[in-house]
Amino acid sequence: xxxxxxxxxxxxxxxxxxxxxxxxxLIVGAGFVAAPNAAWAxxxxxxxxxxxxxxxxxxxxxxxxxxxxxxxYVTAVKGYDTAEAAAEIEAGIAALNAAAQGAGHASYLDAxxxxxxxxxxxxxxxxxxxxxxxxxxVTGLYNQKELWPLFGYEGESFSQGGYIDRGFDDIDxx
Amino acid sequence: MVAKFDLNDDSVVLIIxxxxxxxxxANELAQKGVKVxxxxxxxxxxxxxxxxxxxxxxxxxxxxxxxxxSGDWRVAQDFSGLPAWIVKAVGGxxxxxxxxxxxxxxxxxxxxTTYGHVAGANLLDWPIDAEEMAPWYEKAEAKLGVTRTGNxxxxxxxxxxxxxxxxxxxxxxxxxxxxxMAINSIENDDRPACQQTGFCFQGCKWGAKWSAGYTDIPxxxxxxxxxxxxxxxxxxIEHDDKGRVTGALYADREGNQHFQKARVVCVAGNSIxxxxxxxxxxxxxxxxxxxxxxxxxxxxxxxxxxxSVYGVFEKPVRxxxxxxxxxxxxxxxxxxxxxxFVGGYELETLSLGLPFMAAFLDPGGWGxxxxxxxxxxxxxxxxxxxxxxxxxxxxxxxxxxTVKDQYGLPAPNVxxxxxxxxxxxxxxxxxxxxxxxxxxxxxxxxxxxPYPSTHNLGTNRMSEHARDGVVNRHGQTHDIANLFISDGSxxxxxxxxxxxxxxxxxxxxxxxxxxxELSRQNL
Numbered sequence: 001x002x003x004x005x006x007x008x009x010x011x012x013x014x015x016x017x018x019x020x021x022x023x024x025x026l027i028v029g030a031g032f033v034a035a036p037n038a039a040w041a042x043x044x045x046x047x048x049x050x051x052x053x054x055x056x057x058x059x060x061x062x063x064x065x066x067x068x069x070x071x072x073y074v075t076a077v078k079g080y081d082t083a084e085a086a087a088e089i090e091a092g093i094a095a096l097n098a099a100a101q102g103a104g105h106a107s108y109l110d111a112x113x114x115x116x117x118x119x120x121x122x123x124x125x126x127x128x129x130x131x132x133x134x135x136x137x138v139t140g141l142y143n144q145k146e147l148w149p150l151f152g153y154e155g156e157s158f159s160q161g162g163y164i165d166r167g168f169d170d171i172d173x174x
Numbered sequence: 175m176v177a178k179f180d181l182n183d184d185s186v187v188l189i190i191x192x193x194x195x196x197x198x199x200a201n202e203l204a205q206k207g208v209k210v211x212x213x214x215x216x217x218x219x220x221x222x223x224x225x226x227x228x229x230x231x232x233x234x235x236x237x238x239x240x241x242x243x244s245g246d247w248r249v250a251q252d253f254s255g256l257p258a259w260i261v262k263a264v265g266g267x268x269x270x271x272x273x274x275x276x277x278x279x280x281x282x283x284x285x286x287t288t289y290g291h292v293a294g295a296n297l298l299d300w301p302i303d304a305e306e307m308a309p310w311y312e313k314a315e316a317k318l319g320v321t322r323t324g325n326x327x328x329x330x331x332x333x334x335x336x337x338x339x340x341x342x343x344x345x346x347x348x349x350x351x352x353x354x355m356a357i358n359s360i361e362n363d364d365r366p367a368c369q370q371t372g373f374c375f376q377g378c379k380w381g382a383k384w385s386a387g388y389t390d391i392p393x394x395x396x397x398x399x400x401x402x403x404x405x406x407x408x409x410x411i412e413h414d415d416k417g418r419v420t421g422a423l424y425a426d427r428e429g430n431q432h433f434q435k436a437r438v439v440c441v442a443g444n445s446i447x448x449x450x451x452x453x454x455x456x457x458x459x460x461x462x463x464x465x466x467x468x469x470x471x472x473x474x475x476x477x478x479x480x481x482s483v484y485g486v487f488e489k490p491v492r493x494x495x496x497x498x499x500x501x502x503x504x505x506x507x508x509x510x511x512x513x514x515f516v517g518g519y520e521l522e523t524l525s526l527g528l529p530f531m532a533a534f535l536d537p538g539g540w541g542x543x544x545x546x547x548x549x550x551x552x553x554x555x556x557x558x559x560x561x562x563x564x565x566x567x568x569x570x571x572x573x574x575x576t577v578k579d580q581y582g583l584p585a586p587n588v589x590x591x592x593x594x595x596x597x598x599x600x601x602x603x604x605x606x607x608x609x610x611x612x613x614x615x616x617x618x619x620x621x622x623x624p625y626p627s628t629h630n631l632g633t634n635r636m637s638e639h640a641r642d643g644v645v646n647r648h649g650q651t652h653d654i655a656n657l658f659i660s661d662g663s664x665x666x667x668x669x670x671x672x673x674x675x676x677x678x679x680x681x682x683x684x685x686x687x688x689x690x691e692l693s694r695q696n697l
Contacts (some may be wrong), residue, residue: 140530152552153528156226162369168496171333
């Protein structure tokens with residue numbers, strides 16, 4: 001996944017011009033999904049780009065952290081972008097979009113407000129598809145080492161001599 | 175020189191499992207000149223192999239063979255294939271334990287007499303008591319280097335402990351300290367003092383925490399009387415036509431099967447595998463499994479009343495820094511039925527890293543209620559409840575009728591339903607835990623459901639009479655004189671304390687007994 005500001009030499013304006021879905025949150029183009037500010041882009045391997053974009057949005061709606069960029073959610077779900085998983089994922093996202101249409105939206109991505117999308121997810125939270133995605137995110141999202149500092153977690157400790165000299169008891173506000 | 179015994183050497187004592195029970199027993203017998211073969215299903219991992227990463231360490235060390243669950247406990251719903259988080263390796267669960275080393279209280283050896291009849295509970299007094307066990311506890315504490323015993327000072331309190339202490343003292347609790355821990359507060363036993371690293375659950379890379387794999391096991395091996403075979407998973411125990419066990423069939427790393435003869439067999443595979451092995455060793459003479467004339471093999475499975483409380487504060491706590499569990503409030507471990515339950519509980523500091531917090535804070539939870547809690551992580555303090563759960567005959571290990579393990583043997587099913595006493599105790603503990611954190615200034619608190627069980631007890635319990643249990647006061651099975659149980663499955667009742675110190679004390683005592691019986695030609 002590239003994080004260059006000008007992906008494939010395209011500016012943000014050109015990326016948007018080549019998109020055909022996803023509104024304000026994600027750019028969906030021919031064979032790729034990208035951030036609106038072109039901070040990252042991901043080339044789809046087996047899934048339809050719209051499906052990927054929906055999956056990314058779904059992942060954030062399941063575990064929303066406003067201080068965490070989409071790049072982490074992309075990393076969390078890109079493992080489903082394989083020939084083996086494609087049929088199941090496409091079917092699951094199709095069901096999600098059908099539920100969205102039943103609630104009056106053109107698609108899941110087209111439901112602009114989080115509350116509306118979460119309501120759709122609650123309606124299908126007992127489904128095997130939802131549980132698969134949610135369960136996978138527990139490690140797929142939270143076991144990314146690059147994510148940990150954003151929560152303050154410091155990770156591996158032994159190589160740094162433990163915390164005996166690094167503040168194991170430095171609490172000073174009690 | 176490390177020992178090597180022949181498969182046909184039927185003069186050896188065969189020990190199955192090398193954890194707190196089997197590992198200590200193996201060393202203690204070896205020190206007394208007894209020849210021992212110890213079969214360990216897992217591999218050998220030492221401090222240089224441990225990983226300061228929760229999921230990587232989980233994959234490296236955990237017992238992950240097929241298991242199933244049933245009953246109304248939430249673990250069966252959230253972690254249906256993982257009833258217990260225990261270790262498959264030389265040293266067993268002493269690799270990942272937190273080190274809490276508490277003695278039973280005197281009344282806890284006599285739960286039936288003390289608590290009286292409790293409907294639905296299979297309470298029974300242990301056939302031993304505090305007075306008998308005191309000298310063995312002393313030896314165990316010395317072996318483990320337990321802080322606040324002998325000359326070992328208490329560990330210093332980390333941030334997580336300081337929060338607990340502030341709240342607990344404010345509520346009026348008196349028995350608040352960094353506890354009795356099998357973690358070196360000073361250099362001891364050629365192992366360094368604790369460096370407050372925070373990955374106690376992933377194996378102590380300093381060796382500051384006592385763990386059988388790098389203490390008793392190598393000491394036993396150094397005598398020349400102990401041979402440990404790792405990656406040797408026992409499948410079945412065999413017996414002769416007189417009903418005496420003759421040895422065990424095991425599979426090696428390549429899956430080839432071998433039979434090790436033995437004079438005595440000691441089973442120490444923790445409380446799910448030990449009864450499972452006895453049940454899987456059923457024969458024409460013993461159709462209900464070995465040593466099961468009482469029908470109690472596998473029954474009375476206990477896992478302690480557990481659960482956690484996490485508190486969120488206005489400023490950072492960074493609870494992951496330092497020891498995972500050196501902190502305790504002991505006042506509630508007393509017997510006081512005016513609280514609405516019998517038995518008591520300890521409250522101990524606990525920290526999980528961010529990855530495990532995501533998995534265990536609220537299994538199945540999602541959405542902003544969950545993520546706002548995760549966003550609070552840096553400002554969280556945590557504690558764990560350890561309380562005495564009621565033995566119930568219907569809480570039990572049985573052989574699955576549908577699932578088989580990698581050797582084609584029936585996998586174990588762990589059935590557990592909470593007893594009303596367990597529920598009442600847990601509710602009380604959640605409220606007290608929350609009160610402690612609020613007294614320290616918490617703005618938000620969460621009760622967390624019990625994790626996959628790290629304390630697993632009672633499934634081959636000790637009893638005075640053969641009709642009530644599986645083993646006698648020495649851990650010798652009532653039915654088969656040369657078959658012993660040497661792990662926590664011996665526990666008649668669970669008490670409110672973490673079990674390892676008691677398992678070690680029983681193993682030291684059992685070694686004394688077995689060695690004496692061998693020399694008297696009684697075994």
